[in-house]
Amino acid sequence: MESTKVLDAKGLACPMPIVKTKKAMNELEAGQVLEIHATDKGAKNDLQAWAKSGGHELVKHEDEGDVLKFWIKKG
Amino acid sequence: MTVKAMNSKEVTAKVFNKETMFILDVRNETDFQDWKIEGENFQYFNIPYFELLDGVEEIMDKIPADMDVLVVCAKEGSSVMVAEMLSEEGRDVAYLEGGMKTWSEHLEPVKVGDLKDGGELYQFVRIGKGCLSYMVVSNGEAAIIDSTRMTDIYLDFAKNMNVNITHVFDTHLHADHISGGRVIAEQTGATYWLPPKDATEVVFEYQPLEGGNDVKIGETNINIHSLYSPGHTIGSTSFVIDEKFLLSGDILFIDSIGRPDLAGLAEDWVGDLRETLYKRYRELSDELVVLPAHFMIIDELNEDGSVSEKLSTLFAKNHGLNIEDENEFRSLVTENLPPQPNAYQEIRETNMGKITPDAEQQREMEIGPNRCAVR
Numbered sequence: 001m002e003s004t005k006v007l008d009a010k011g012l013a014c015p016m017p018i019v020k021t022k023k024a025m026n027e028l029e030a031g032q033v034l035e036i037h038a039t040d041k042g043a044k045n046d047l048q049a050w051a052k053s054g055g056h057e058l059v060k061h062e063d064e065g066d067v068l069k070f071w072i073k074k075g
Numbered sequence: 076m077t078v079k080a081m082n083s084k085e086v087t088a089k090v091f092n093k094e095t096m097f098i099l100d101v102r103n104e105t106d107f108q109d110w111k112i113e114g115e116n117f118q119y120f121n122i123p124y125f126e127l128l129d130g131v132e133e134i135m136d137k138i139p140a141d142m143d144v145l146v147v148c149a150k151e152g153s154s155v156m157v158a159e160m161l162s163e164e165g166r167d168v169a170y171l172e173g174g175m176k177t178w179s180e181h182l183e184p185v186k187v188g189d190l191k192d193g194g195e196l197y198q199f200v201r202i203g204k205g206c207l208s209y210m211v212v213s214n215g216e217a218a219i220i221d222s223t224r225m226t227d228i229y230l231d232f233a234k235n236m237n238v239n240i241t242h243v244f245d246t247h248l249h250a251d252h253i254s255g256g257r258v259i260a261e262q263t264g265a266t267y268w269l270p271p272k273d274a275t276e277v278v279f280e281y282q283p284l285e286g287g288n289d290v291k292i293g294e295t296n297i298n299i300h301s302l303y304s305p306g307h308t309i310g311s312t313s314f315v316i317d318e319k320f321l322l323s324g325d326i327l328f329i330d331s332i333g334r335p336d337l338a339g340l341a342e343d344w345v346g347d348l349r350e351t352l353y354k355r356y357r358e359l360s361d362e363l364v365v366l367p368a369h370f371m372i373i374d375e376l377n378e379d380g381s382v383s384e385k386l387s388t389l390f391a392k393n394h395g396l397n398i399e400d401e402n403e404f405r406s407l408v409t410e411n412l413p414p415q416p417n418a419y420q421e422i423r424e425t426n427m428g429k430i431t432p433d434a435e436q437q438r439e440m441e442i443g444p445n446r447c448a449v450r
Contacts, residue, residue: 013150013152014124014148014149014150014152014153015124015125015128015152015153015156016152018124018125018128019128022125022128041439042149042150045103045105045106046103046123046125049103049104049105049123049125050123050125053123053125053126
């Protein structure tokens with residue numbers, strides 16, 4: 001999947017993955033996709049809920065070993 | 076204003092003492108609805124931390140100034156962040172040390188009775204998850220029943236009491252939590268007893284626990300008498316300790332009864348459950364004090380935080396023991412059951428020794444309430 005920007009949030013504990021995601025998202029235009037790599041397992045539910053409440057779309061999610069990858073399209 | 080850490084032991088004391096407290100739970104909505112810190116006089120407000128990244132101004136009017144406020148999240152990090160923001164707004168608040176992860180693992184020992192010849196019986200209340208385990212102490216020896224995976228707590232407790240753990244029992248193969256029985260037995264040289272009918276797939280050595288086994292703890296006559304009582308699982312076994320206490324495992328609780336479906340055989344076991352509750356238990360002295368392996372709701376706690384009730388009282392008051400009609404009983408325990416505990420299949424396989432998840436995975440598997448009962 002094409003992403004405009006990749007955010008490395010590996011090794012960061014909650015709440016940092018979301019704090020960084022929010023910041024990175026602010027720099028994107030609507031329709032652009034942010035790719036996030038995280039290792040905190042809680043990120044999965046939280047990113048999903050955060051994206052929904054912010055009007056963004058979680059378009060894809062993949063687990064690669066210990067790394068959780070997310071693609072969120074800015075709303 | 077200062078931000079304080081409050082630990083699980085302090086929160087447990089507030090639950091036991093029915094104190095008031097305001098809980099600001101900053102986990103996401105589904106996690107909060109699934110499972111939270113329960114207290115009779117606690118008030119709650121749930122808003123995910125990620126809604127508060129720009130500030131807490133919007134929720135200030137939701138947070139009472141005249142109550143103790145505890146900010147709670149999954150692992151601590153987010154609750155510290157939110158607590159600091161509230162503090163900057165001039166509020167005195169605390170966060171839960173270790174978050175719900177630590178809350179789920181907290182065990183509070185409560186003495187539930189004296190035994191003949193100076194022995195004692197302790198209940199370990201796993202307040203966050205509703206699991207109850209037990210330690211029988213007598214004359215320098217101890218037995219543990221339905222241990223959780225937080226084995227150090229029992230080992231340290233026994234050490235402080237200056238007793239050796241000689242026997243470890245599980246009333247059945249658990250599906251809601253990972254047993255610490257095998258680990259404790261390995262570390263102490265104690266005998267690990269399991270009901271053989273629940274243990275057909277286990278991959279380790281154990282001592283078969285069957286109806287009629289008697290085990291002595293200490294040199295005196297603290298007698299642990301096992302009683303085959305199938306229904307929750309096919310092997311489920313109860314214990315009568317010192318002719319006074321009935322450890323009912325997941326068969327009979329204070330305000331509910333065991334569910335027969337966690338090994339996938341509800342229809343097959345409903346008859347056994349009925350037979351145990353309506354026949355085998357009725358043949359026992361109704362003066363026995365019932366000590367179950369779970370509580371389901373916080374109302375089941377006694378004044379001192381323990382969970383126990385006389386068998387005669389349960390015969391009179393527990394709905395599950397008072398269903399005359401067999402078909403009605405059958406539908407209660409096989410239909411409209413609550414959701415199954417998180418990861419219950421993996422938990423069963425772990426307890427059989429078939430899979431060996433690491434500590435972090437074990438923690439994840441056990442997240443949430445126990446859900447072993449039907450009402």
